[in-house]
Amino acid sequence: MKKISIGLIGFGTVGSGLYRLLEKNSDIIAKRTGIDIVIKTICDIRAEQVKKNTAGVAVTDDWKSVVADKDIDIVVELIGNIEPAKSIILNALKSGKGVVTANKKLLAEEGADIFKAMSDGAGRLGIEACVGGGIPCVLALRHGLVGNRVNSIMGILNGTTNYILTRMQENDMPFAEALQDARDKGFAEADPTFDIDGYDAGHKIALLSMIAFNKSIRFKEIPIEGIAHISMMDIIYARDMGYVIKLMGIAKESDGIIDIRVHPTMIPNEHPLASVRYEYNSIMFDCDMTDPVILTGRGAGASPTASAVLADIVQIALQDEAYQSPLVTDGAACLIEPGKRILRYYIRIQTDDRPGILSQIAGVFGKHDISISSVIQKEVHPEYVPLIFMTHEAEEEGMLRALRIIKEFDFMHGDVILIRVEDSTGAGEKK
Amino acid sequence: MKKISIGLIGFGTVGSGLYRLLEKNSDIIAKRTGIDIVIKTICDIRAEQVKKNTAGVAVTDDWKSVVADKDIDIVVELIGNIEPAKSIILNALKSGKGVVTANKKLLAEEGADIFKAMSDGAGRLGIEACVGGGIPCVLALRHGLVGNRVNSIMGILNGTTNYILTRMQENDMPFAEALQDARDKGFAEADPTFDIDGYDAGHKIALLSMIAFNKSIRFKEIPIEGIAHISMMDIIYARDMGYVIKLMGIAKESDGIIDIRVHPTMIPNEHPLASVRYEYNSIMFDCDMTDPVILTGRGAGASPTASAVLADIVQIALQDEAYQSPLVTDGAACLIEPGKRILRYYIRIQTDDRPGILSQIAGVFGKHDISISSVIQKEVHPEYVPLIFMTHEAEEEGMLRALRIIKEFDFMHGDVILIRVEDSTGAGEKK
Numbered sequence: 001m002k003k004i005s006i007g008l009i010g011f012g013t014v015g016s017g018l019y020r021l022l023e024k025n026s027d028i029i030a031k032r033t034g035i036d037i038v039i040k041t042i043c044d045i046r047a048e049q050v051k052k053n054t055a056g057v058a059v060t061d062d063w064k065s066v067v068a069d070k071d072i073d074i075v076v077e078l079i080g081n082i083e084p085a086k087s088i089i090l091n092a093l094k095s096g097k098g099v100v101t102a103n104k105k106l107l108a109e110e111g112a113d114i115f116k117a118m119s120d121g122a123g124r125l126g127i128e129a130c131v132g133g134g135i136p137c138v139l140a141l142r143h144g145l146v147g148n149r150v151n152s153i154m155g156i157l158n159g160t161t162n163y164i165l166t167r168m169q170e171n172d173m174p175f176a177e178a179l180q181d182a183r184d185k186g187f188a189e190a191d192p193t194f195d196i197d198g199y200d201a202g203h204k205i206a207l208l209s210m211i212a213f214n215k216s217i218r219f220k221e222i223p224i225e226g227i228a229h230i231s232m233m234d235i236i237y238a239r240d241m242g243y244v245i246k247l248m249g250i251a252k253e254s255d256g257i258i259d260i261r262v263h264p265t266m267i268p269n270e271h272p273l274a275s276v277r278y279e280y281n282s283i284m285f286d287c288d289m290t291d292p293v294i295l296t297g298r299g300a301g302a303s304p305t306a307s308a309v310l311a312d313i314v315q316i317a318l319q320d321e322a323y324q325s326p327l328v329t330d331g332a333a334c335l336i337e338p339g340k341r342i343l344r345y346y347i348r349i350q351t352d353d354r355p356g357i358l359s360q361i362a363g364v365f366g367k368h369d370i371s372i373s374s375v376i377q378k379e380v381h382p383e384y385v386p387l388i389f390m391t392h393e394a395e396e397e398g399m400l401r402a403l404r405i406i407k408e409f410d411f412m413h414g415d416v417i418l419i420r421v422e423d424s425t426g427a428g429e430k431k
Numbered sequence: 432m433k434k435i436s437i438g439l440i441g442f443g444t445v446g447s448g449l450y451r452l453l454e455k456n457s458d459i460i461a462k463r464t465g466i467d468i469v470i471k472t473i474c475d476i477r478a479e480q481v482k483k484n485t486a487g488v489a490v491t492d493d494w495k496s497v498v499a500d501k502d503i504d505i506v507v508e509l510i511g512n513i514e515p516a517k518s519i520i521l522n523a524l525k526s527g528k529g530v531v532t533a534n535k536k537l538l539a540e541e542g543a544d545i546f547k548a549m550s551d552g553a554g555r556l557g558i559e560a561c562v563g564g565g566i567p568c569v570l571a572l573r574h575g576l577v578g579n580r581v582n583s584i585m586g587i588l589n590g591t592t593n594y595i596l597t598r599m600q601e602n603d604m605p606f607a608e609a610l611q612d613a614r615d616k617g618f619a620e621a622d623p624t625f626d627i628d629g630y631d632a633g634h635k636i637a638l639l640s641m642i643a644f645n646k647s648i649r650f651k652e653i654p655i656e657g658i659a660h661i662s663m664m665d666i667i668y669a670r671d672m673g674y675v676i677k678l679m680g681i682a683k684e685s686d687g688i689i690d691i692r693v694h695p696t697m698i699p700n701e702h703p704l705a706s707v708r709y710e711y712n713s714i715m716f717d718c719d720m721t722d723p724v725i726l727t728g729r730g731a732g733a734s735p736t737a738s739a740v741l742a743d744i745v746q747i748a749l750q751d752e753a754y755q756s757p758l759v760t761d762g763a764a765c766l767i768e769p770g771k772r773i774l775r776y777y778i779r780i781q782t783d784d785r786p787g788i789l790s791q792i793a794g795v796f797g798k799h800d801i802s803i804s805s806v807i808q809k810e811v812h813p814e815y816v817p818l819i820f821m822t823h824e825a826e827e828e829g830m831l832r833a834l835r836i837i838k839e840f841d842f843m844h845g846d847v848i849l850i851r852v853e854d855s856t857g858a859g860e861k862k
Contacts, residue, residue, distance in 0.1 A: 025719075031760045
């Protein structure tokens with residue numbers, strides 16, 4: 001039996017999950033693949049503690065010794081962040097080792113150097129664990145859909161925010177309470193800013209887009225909006241209209257121009273992603289040959305993510321050349337100017353309760369070529385009137401300009417809320 | 432660039448779909464994989480007609496010359512049925528060629544010889560196109576979830592029947608009308624018996640189970656029930672109780688015993704497969720590491736299935752050793768005795784309208800250890816009373832014995848309808 005020696009760098013949630021996975025399932029993996037996967041060395045800054053929790057494995061706190069070890073075939077990098085993760089991966093690749101990583105932040109923000117090392121013919125790189133936890137979505141995209149041109153990707157890519165939005169949607173739980181509940185259940189980190197503000201979803205949609213469109217994407221150019229401003233009021237109004245609000249990563253390609261973004265999105269109840277609840281993630285690839293393909297599952301957690309790491313280890317051990325082929329073949333992506341995007345919008349404002357206001361607002365929309373599909377005026381608040389507009393498709397530039405003007409009217413109370421709408425229901429569209 | 436020569440045997444829907452896919456997307460495939468895929472020879476009994484519709488390709492009606500051609504790397508078998516497909520595949524494998532097939536019937540019913548040829552170290556075999564059309568579900572199972580023990584598989588595996596049931600469910604269209612509509616829309620074959628009676632779904636769940644559990648399964652031992660007896664009445668009663676009826680392939684493993692079956696199944700509206708509509712397919716793998724992973728997409732059609740064939744071609748061309756490793760490592764599966772299955776049941780009967788009947792029926796259920804969870808007596812039909820029972824979990828043996836006794840009562844009208852219930856909603860279970 002072929003033996004594959006692993007150098008595991010980082011023994012946190014996912015690292016210890018991989019250790020346990022191999023303890024439990026090595027036999028079945030060997031039977032299926034003919035490969036005996038053995039963790040030779042674990043590297044962690046808490047080396048002494050790791051020693052206590054493991055057996056038969058060398059433990060060190062010096063990553064350089066792991067990368068230099070000629071007997072190690074594959075380095076698994078699970079420490080996250082930029083350095084020393086980047087140096088670990090680059091050095092391991094250059095020494096011809098396979099590398100498996102869950103480091104979406106590094107690859108999304110500074111992947112160019114790593115992708116270059118790969119196309120220079122260095123080792124193989126597995127990134128399944130970067131996106132969607134236990135969902136084999138990178139495999140599906142890189143291998144299963146390799147014969148397709150990808151038209152669009154839409155994904156619920158962050159479990160924390162999906163858990164919070166589900167609680168708000170289904171239990172009328174305000175944002176702060178839903179966030180606390182997510183923390184209590186272990187679905188939110190102590191500091192959840194990175195998830196709530198959409199950056200985690202941003203890293204993931206950036207990576208998926210690079211694979212799908214074969215172009216590099218500058219992470220800083222991706223418009224990212226989180227969910228902290230989503231109120232119960234908007235959840236309820238959306239629900240009344242047959243929509244749910246989901247934090248989505250979206251990337252669409254048309255004539256070589258890529259529209260990539262992360263923002264709260266209103267999707268109709270019939271949309272296949274609308275029923276993805278709690279901490280689950282789901283990714284829809286709309287492709288020219290297959291039409292939509294949707295993958296759903298747990299997007300995080302020790303065991304699901306370890307399952308993804310293991311899948312990459314096996315693929316690399318089996319010498320799949322696809323793990324050596326460059327992800328980015330076509331240089332930098334040309335992103336759409338955000339203002340040129342054409343979408344439908346949900347707008348909520350609050351105004352004084354007196355005649356003539358609606359006509360003034362409608363006038364501003366009209367001047368900016370924004371056509372209104374419906375207006376709802378809700379029960380009168382003692383101090384102001386909530387007005388909800390659903391627009392037809394309009395250019396975002398005009399939309400934002402109109403809202404800046406509307407904001408300045410003296411009859412306005414509080415903020416203007418804008419939520420983008422994606423109406424196409426993809427798979428299972430009504431006949 | 433590495434060139435891969437294809438011998439394409441069978442130029443029907445999928446074969447011509449593959450030809451068009453390569454015409455359209457060869458450039459992007461080459462860029463992503465470094466492989467130039469070229470159809471060298473097409474073999475079809477309608478060779479003259481194929482010649483008219485293709486260019487730059489040799490056309491023959493002699494499959495032996497294709498399999499014997501030393502310049503052909505991969506044989507794609509798309510003619511279906513047992514012979515000569517089986518001889519084609521065995522000969523191609525023995526001569527060390529890669530083989531890609533969409534022939535689920537052959538593999539499910541007579542796969543043993545083919546799997547043996549593979550474990551004798553012959554060529555590589557790709558079977559993605561056998562299940563789920565454009566959904567990369569075999570890839571997900573064989574590779575993406577390779578580190579998992581699979582607890583269960585539940586799938587909507589046949590587009591024709593899912594289209595019909597969706598029409599019945601959402602448009603109150605009786606079975607015969609829904610079937611005609613499916614034919615009109617191209618979602619049902621001229622003779623749809625094979626789909627309607629559940630055999631197509633049976634082949635697919637057999638194949639998925641072999642991969643998941645690494646055991647061979649005798650197709651003839653799988654209990655298979657189709658949808659021809661599902662009436663609007665049952666669709667409506669199920670809907671009233673918050674369920675939908677789907678034709679499902681199900682396989683569950685517990686302590687080495689496999690419960691595999693195909694039958695109409697009542698699943699709650701919240702179940703992730705309940706929202707899979709029309710001709711779409713969906714497969715849920717419940718695994719020990721990942722928990723449920725669900726894949727959804729088009730389960731048939733020229734382009735989606737060609738996409739699956741292409742994915743296998745690329746994987747084999749990239750020398751993935753997993754495509755050579757045996758699917759079945761553990762010999763024959765031990766199937767559950769159907770009578771020992773423990774499930775919930777929906778039972779509909781029709782009786783005279785007179786006192787004492789309910790107590791007689793309840794008495795029979797009680798004697799067979801079947802506990803009733805709810806009884807619904809619907810509005811009185813002029814000639815009889817429809818009675819619907821939902822049971823708690825019960826052994827199927829006792830259930831069937833009770834129904835045989837009940838059938839013989841003189842107050843009974845017409846058939847006894849039994850529909851199995853699967854209540855667990857898997858992913859997104861209510862917290």
